Amino acid sequence: MANVKLSGVWKYYSEEAAAVQDVKLSIDSGEFIVLVGPSGCGKSTTLRMIAGLESISKGEIEINGKVVNNVQPKDRDIAMVFQNYALYPHMTVEKNIGFALKISGMDKNEIKRRVLNTSSILGLDDLLRRKPGALSGGQRQRVALGRAIARDPAVYLFDEPLSNLDAKLRVTMRSELKALHRRLGTTTVYVTHDQEEAMTLGSRLVVMAGGKVQQIGTPLDVYNNPVNRFVASFVGSPTMNFIEGTIEGETFSPENSAVKIPLTAQIIDANALQSGQKLCLGIRPQSVTLAGDATPGIELDTTVELTEPMGDRVDLRLGLDESTQILARMPMNEVPANGASLRVKLPHEGMMFFEATEFGKRLGREPVAST
Amino acid sequence: MSTGSRVKPYLFLAPFLILFVVFTVVPLFQAVPLATHHTFGPDASTYVGFEKFAQAFSDARFWKALRNTLVFTAGSVFIQLPIALGLALMLNRKRVMGRGVFRLLFFSPQLVGLVFVAVLASVMFQKQKGLVNTAIAGGADMLRSIPLINANAWLPTTSELLNTPWLESLAMRTLIISALWMYAGFNMIYFLAALQNVPSELEEAAMIDGAGPVRRFFAVVLPSIRPVAVFVVLLSIIGSIQVFELAYIMLPEGVGMQDSGLTLVTYLFKNGFEIGDLGYATAIGWLIAVILSATAITQRLVNRQEAHA
Ligand SMILES: Nc1ncnc2c1ncn2[C@@H]1O[C@H](COP(=O)(O)OP(=O)(O)OP(=O)(O)O)[C@@H](O)[C@H]1O
Numbered sequence: 001m002a003n004v005k006l007s008g009v010w011k012y013y014s015e016e017a018a019a020v021q022d023v024k025l026s027i028d029s030g031e032f033i034v035l036v037g038p039s040g041c042g043k044s045t046t047l048r049m050i051a052g053l054e055s056i057s058k059g060e061i062e063i064n065g066k067v068v069n070n071v072q073p074k075d076r077d078i079a080m081v082f083q084n085y086a087l088y089p090h091m092t093v094e095k096n097i098g099f100a101l102k103i104s105g106m107d108k109n110e111i112k113r114r115v116l117n118t119s120s121i122l123g124l125d126d127l128l129r130r131k132p133g134a135l136s137g138g139q140r141q142r143v144a145l146g147r148a149i150a151r152d153p154a155v156y157l158f159d160e161p162l163s164n165l166d167a168k169l170r171v172t173m174r175s176e177l178k179a180l181h182r183r184l185g186t187t188t189v190y191v192t193h194d195q196e197e198a199m200t201l202g203s204r205l206v207v208m209a210g211g212k213v214q215q216i217g218t219p220l221d222v223y224n225n226p227v228n229r230f231v232a233s234f235v236g237s238p239t240m241n242f243i244e245g246t247i248e249g250e251t252f253s254p255e256n257s258a259v260k261i262p263l264t265a266q267i268i269d270a271n272a273l274q275s276g277q278k279l280c281l282g283i284r285p286q287s288v289t290l291a292g293d294a295t296p297g298i299e300l301d302t303t304v305e306l307t308e309p310m311g312d313r314v315d316l317r318l319g320l321d322e323s324t325q326i327l328a329r330m331p332m333n334e335v336p337a338n339g340a341s342l343r344v345k346l347p348h349e350g351m352m353f354f355e356a357t358e359f360g361k362r363l364g365r366e367p368v369a370s371t
Numbered sequence: 372m373s374t375g376s377r378v379k380p381y382l383f384l385a386p387f388l389i390l391f392v393v394f395t396v397v398p399l400f401q402a403v404p405l406a407t408h409h410t411f412g413p414d415a416s417t418y419v420g421f422e423k424f425a426q427a428f429s430d431a432r433f434w435k436a437l438r439n440t441l442v443f444t445a446g447s448v449f450i451q452l453p454i455a456l457g458l459a460l461m462l463n464r465k466r467v468m469g470r471g472v473f474r475l476l477f478f479s480p481q482l483v484g485l486v487f488v489a490v491l492a493s494v495m496f497q498k499q500k501g502l503v504n505t506a507i508a509g510g511a512d513m514l515r516s517i518p519l520i521n522a523n524a525w526l527p528t529t530s531e532l533l534n535t536p537w538l539e540s541l542a543m544r545t546l547i548i549s550a551l552w553m554y555a556g557f558n559m560i561y562f563l564a565a566l567q568n569v570p571s572e573l574e575e576a577a578m579i580d581g582a583g584p585v586r587r588f589f590a591v592v593l594p595s596i597r598p599v600a601v602f603v604v605l606l607s608i609i610g611s612i613q614v615f616e617l618a619y620i621m622l623p624e625g626v627g628m629q630d631s632g633l634t635l636v637t638y639l640f641k642n643g644f645e646i647g648d649l650g651y652a653t654a655i656g657w658l659i660a661v662i663l664s665a666t667a668i669t670q671r672l673v674n675r676q677e678a679h680a
């Protein structure tokens with residue numbers, strides 16, 4: 001087990017653009033850290049720098065207090081699981097799992113013992129004599145895991161290990177991974193572009209975009225207190241509603257729309273909003289409720305434009321007017337008809353305000369110190 | 372299905388099939404009786420049974436040709452192919468300046484053709500003025516100028532070096548080197564294509580698993596390109612056993628001095644078209660066919676065995 005520390009890490013593939021910019025991250029021993037972000041944001045590059053497969057352009061990476069910038073991958077005491085498994089195609093499952101042990105010069109019986117132990121943890125006992133070509137995707141994934149586990153490394157590195165599996169298997173493997181981590185307690189750095197996978201697996205998330213770290217925090221922290229509009233939109237499903245507009249006195253006027261959303265002095269105050277300010281109102285679909293209960297909020301008349309019932313809940317696209325729509329996710333026994341009018345409430349608690357740009361800062365919050 | 376659509380595919384195949392039958396199948400069947408006849412030119416022939424085959428087995432020149440051909444084949448497989456693989460490995464690395472230029476350079480003999488390369492090589496390997504001997508003599512002179520190593524004592528004289536009989540007595544060596552020049556680049560392209568298909572994660576995984584470069588090559592890369600490697604070896608063997616043009620163009624009389632460069636196909640050619648004994652030439656042809664089939668069958672057996680292992 002080990003801690004991992006990245007101090008101001010940069011990666012340039014070419015001189016003009018940095019794929020990874022100034023990443024600072026301190027991972028405690030035993031943590032399950034998830035790097036999450038859209039495609040091309042630099043997650044894999046960061047992971048590969050920790051693995052030693054990619055050189056570090058600037059900054060330092062430490063594993064267990066030792067700077068590893070110039071240490072070979074094999075001497076970093078890490079194991080990596082690749083997206084396409086990278087199993088050795090001509091070796092049996094048994095040989096695949098034992099390959100690293102064999103290279104390390106371990107005694108034959110000890111290798112056998114470890115391979116069997118690993119295969120029983122992962123339920124691979126019946127497959128040991130097979131070659132990867134004769135395995136299903138899920139089984140290959142398990143073998144790739146086994147190869148990492150058998151070595152008992154200080155750190156596990158995962159690069160989108162579940163993304164080649166079908167949706168159902170992905171969910172199963174997700175909980176297996178979680179259980180495995182609980183059992184082994186090994187420091188883990190996990191890369192995914194799937195925010196749901198990130199939320200369910202990570203003890204902390206590192207949300208990245210454009211090569212930069214946007215926010216580091218526990219899943220709930222990131223969900224409830226996104227530091228900017230990007231994080232707010234990336235984390236959570238369905239995506240948060242954003243309405244751009246202007247503050248006029250105590251009302252919020254969405255752009256190109258006659259609708260006025262009345263705010264309270266308290267909200268104006270709490271979020272440090274200023275009259276005339278252009279900004280972006282954000283509210284999660286799950287926060288929107290039916291009007292009528294006692295929670296403080298703003299009630300609005302809307303028209304139901306689209307319904308997507310899912311049995312236990314329904315997703316509604318609601319029009320405030322022709323140009324402004326919001327999505328609401330509600331528990332509902334009776335699905336309203338298209339075109340019906342519906343009075344809904346935007347609870348004060350669920351409202352967030354951002355500067356009106358893609359990476360616009362969250363307003364009215366002290367920037368959360370992140371390490 | 373209408374009759375028309377059943378016949379159509381064969382209509383499209385017809386041009387090939389007709390040529391194939393006329394120039395390959397018919398001669399093949401004619402070759403069966405031909406090998407059992409003694410001929411003087413195309414017209415006069417008498418039936419002699421299996422005498423022509425017996426003749427081959429007791430013919431010292433046939434054995435010499437067989438030995439030379441096997442030496443040439445071994446040179447292709449054990450010298451040329453490893454060099455081709457080495458070149459491919461070099462060009463497959465991420466940061467090689469001018470990769471395309473090198474690829475073209477190694478491949479260029481294929482573009483100008485065998486005859487051109489053979490003529491050029493025969494000029495280079497000539498006595499006295501040939502580039503090879505001149506270069507060797509020059510290198511020897513440089514060694515001689517170094518004090519203390521006393522090069523004169525163990526080096527042949529300059530005139531001996533300039534007269535190294537590459538084309539005359541060292542014919543097999545010369546042919547192997549020339550074939551290397553001709554075909555190494557071609558085989559390299561096969562290897563390079565195979566290497567580029569090896570997923571980089573595979574090597575990376577092995578790197579993390581602690582395997583050094585040599586181990587990675589033998590444990591991961593080589594097994595991954597094995598199907599292509601087997602194919603290249605087989606092609607190389609089959610091509611080498613049929614070696615003819617290179618020797619025929621380069622060597623004096625097409626065989627070198629005292630048959631030093633006589634190959635099976637050259638011997639077949641000489642018997643058939645210079646001496647006019649078509650029966651003996653055909654019998655040699657059949658023996659070559661047997662060797663080739665045996666090679667292909669062995670390769671299949673080995674492959675099948677390994678697939679089961
Ligand atoms: N070997 C390379 N050479 C040049 N640029 C690269 C290289 N590898 C990655 N990049 C660039 O660096 C950026 C980050 O790539 P990276 O692979 O880290 O993204 P990622 O977050 O893992 O995305 P994905 O989810 O698609 O895997 C991208 O813009 C990519 O084009």
Ligand SMILES: [Mg+2]
Nearest residue numbers: 043044045159
């Ligand atoms: Mg990636």
